[in-house]
Structure formats: C-alpha cells, structure tokens
Amino acid sequence: MADVDRGVGKCEENHTGSYGYPTRPEEPYDFCSQCGKPMVWECPKCKAPLPADSAELISARFCRECGAPISPRKRTSDLAGAVRASKMEPRIGLEPMTCGLGNRCSVLLSYRGLHKR
Numbered sequence: 001m002a003d004v005d006r007g008v009g010k011c012e013e014n015h016t017g018s019y020g021y022p023t024r025p026e027e028p029y030d031f032c033s034q035c036g037k038p039m040v041w042e043c044p045k046c047k048a049p050l051p052a053d054s055a056e057l058i059s060a061r062f063c064r065e066c067g068a069p070i071s072p073r074k075r076t077s078d079l080a081g082a083v084r085a086s087k088m089e090p091r092i093g094l095e096p097m098t099c100g101l102g103n104r105c106s107v108l109l110s111y112r113g114l115h116k117r
Contacts, residue, residue: 008052009041012071016057043068 006020011032017039019025028041042049045068051057062069 007041008050008054008057009039010050010057010071011035011037011039013037014058014071016054040070043070 006018007028008016008018009028010016011034013032013035015032015034017029017032019028019041029039031037032039040050043063043066046063046066048063048065050070051060051064060070
C-alpha cells in the first residue's frame with residue numbers, strides 16, 4: 001500500500017479542513033469552503049504540520065515547533081473595529097425586556113453624552 005499524503009489545516013476564521021483522507025480532496029486546497037479565507041496547512045515559518053487532533057487544531061494559535069503564529073489573522077484590525085464601535089452615537093430609548101424581571105421592563109438605557117437643557 002502506497003503512503004498517502006494527508007494533512008489538516010484551518011483558515012483564519014478557525015474553520016478546519018483536511019485532505020488525503022477518504023471522502024476528502026486529494027490535494028490541499030487554497031481557500032476555506034465555509035468563508036473563502038486562505039487555508040493554512042503548515043506553520044508559515046518552519047513548515048511543521050498542524051496538529052492532527054481536531055480539538056488541538058481548533059485551539060492552536062502558535063506552532064508547537066517554533067512558536068510562530070499559525071493564523072495570518074491580524075489582531076490589530078480587530079482592535080481598530082472595536083475602537084470605532086465604541087465611538088458610535090449615544091443610545092436612546094428603552095432597553096428590550098430582560099429575562100428574570102418577570103413582566104417588568106428593565107431600566108432605561110444610559111444616555112451617554114445626551115443632556116437636557
């Protein structure tokens with residue numbers, strides 16, 4: 001029996017994939033079928049394979065061999081989006097009902113930056 005090339009990988013959104021196994025593609029594919037982002041099949045720095053255990057593969061963020069980040073995801077862009085969201089306009093109106101308060105409505109939203117004159 002010939003030795004089959006097999007591997008597991010994931011995209012920057014943490015969707016996993018594999019190749020070389022029964023019912024799977026024979027070759028590694030470039031893009032995730034769930035989100036369209038690039039797939040990572042090995043450590044970009046040292047070329048070590050990603051963990052074959054599915055639970056470890058999902059949680060792995062760094063290479064076991066060299067410690068380099070596995071995913072090309074940029075954390076700074078996530079932080080920039082959060083900063084932009086925090087500078088949104090003040091909320092106005094009532095909050096939706098909150099579970100656990102029975103038939104009573106929850107408190108008013110905070111009116112940040114909104115002053116009556």
